[in-house]
Amino acid sequence: MEQTQEQSGNAPILSVTDLNLHYGNAHALKGVNLDMARHQVTAFMDRPVVASPRCCAVSIA
Amino acid sequence: MNDLVESARIDGSILFNGAEVNESSTDVISLRRRIGMVFQQSNPFPKSIYENIVYGLRIAGVNDKATLDEVVERSLKSAAIWNEVKDRLNDSALGLSGGQAQRICIARAIAVNPEIILMDEPCSALDPISTLKIEELIEELKSKYTIVIVTHNMQQAARVSDVTAFFYLGELIEAGGTRKIFTNPEKKQTEDYITGRFG
Incomplete structure (x- = not known):
C-alpha cells in the first residue's frame, strides 16, 4: 500500500467517508463519516445486541 | 475480511x-x-508463548534468534505480561488464563509493530481484574x-477512550470527545442512550 499523504502532523490516520456496508438486504453501515486521530483511543459504541461498530472495525481491516 | x-x-x-x-x-x-487486531475471544495459537509472539515475524522471514528474543521480551513487556510468563516462554499459550491469553494476543499484535490496533470487545469475556x-x-x-476499540460497555468507553463514536442501527449518530459525549451530547439519541432511556 503506497502512502499518498504525509504521516506526520495532524492528518487523520484513518478517514472514513460515506461508508455503506450491506450484507444481502441488511444495511449494516449507513453513510458513516469519521476521522480518527493518531495516538488516540477511539471507542465505537452501540447497544449490546447491535453489531454496527464491529462492522465498521471489520471494514477497516 | x-x-x-x-x-x-x-x-x-x-x-x-x-x-x-x-x-x-x-x-x-x-x-x-x-493494522493489528485483537478479538473478543482471545485466540492464542496452539503453540508456545514464544512462538505465538514471533509468528508474524517468522512469516515475514525473520528467523534471527537474537532479534526474535528481543521482540518477544519487548512485546510481552509492552503488553504487561512479561513478569508472569518470562520463566515459561516455551509452555503452551493454551494453558494461560483468559486475561493472560488476551494480553498474549495483544503482545502478538504489537510484535509486528503496527500503526493501529483494532480491539473488538477485548474485555467482554474477562473478569473485572483482567479487564482493569x-x-x-x-x-x-x-x-x-x-x-480503535469496539465496546458495548458505556463505562468502558468513558474510562479508556479519548473519542467516542455512538452508533445506532448502522448509523453513526454522533462522534466527539468522550467527555463531551458523556456529559453534553448534541444528539437526543445519544443522550437517551447514555442516560439509560433505551439500550
Whole structure:
C-alpha cells in the first residue's frame, strides 16, 4: 500500500467517508463519516445486541 | 475480511494514511501488518508463548534468534505480561488464563509493530481484574499506537477512550470527545442512550 499523504502532523490516520456496508438486504453501515486521530483511543459504541461498530472495525481491516 | 462473505457489499472510502483500503491493488498482507487486531475471544495459537509472539515475524522471514528474543521480551513487556510468563516462554499459550491469553494476543499484535490496533470487545469475556489490566494497558499503548476499540460497555468507553463514536442501527449518530459525549451530547439519541432511556 503506497502512502499518498504525509504521516506526520495532524492528518487523520484513518478517514472514513460515506461508508455503506450491506450484507444481502441488511444495511449494516449507513453513510458513516469519521476521522480518527493518531495516538488516540477511539471507542465505537452501540447497544449490546447491535453489531454496527464491529462492522465498521471489520471494514477497516 | 468481507471478501469472504458473498453477500457483502461495501462502498464509500476508508483512507489509511491517505491510501484507500478497499482498492483491489492494496497489499492486504502489508495492511494486516500495519493494522493489528485483537478479538473478543482471545485466540492464542496452539503453540508456545514464544512462538505465538514471533509468528508474524517468522512469516515475514525473520528467523534471527537474537532479534526474535528481543521482540518477544519487548512485546510481552509492552503488553504487561512479561513478569508472569518470562520463566515459561516455551509452555503452551493454551494453558494461560483468559486475561493472560488476551494480553498474549495483544503482545502478538504489537510484535509486528503496527500503526493501529483494532480491539473488538477485548474485555467482554474477562473478569473485572483482567479487564482493569487490559484497560490500563490501552492507556499505556496509545503513546505508541492508534487504538480503535469496539465496546458495548458505556463505562468502558468513558474510562479508556479519548473519542467516542455512538452508533445506532448502522448509523453513526454522533462522534466527539468522550467527555463531551458523556456529559453534553448534541444528539437526543445519544443522550437517551447514555442516560439509560433505551439500550
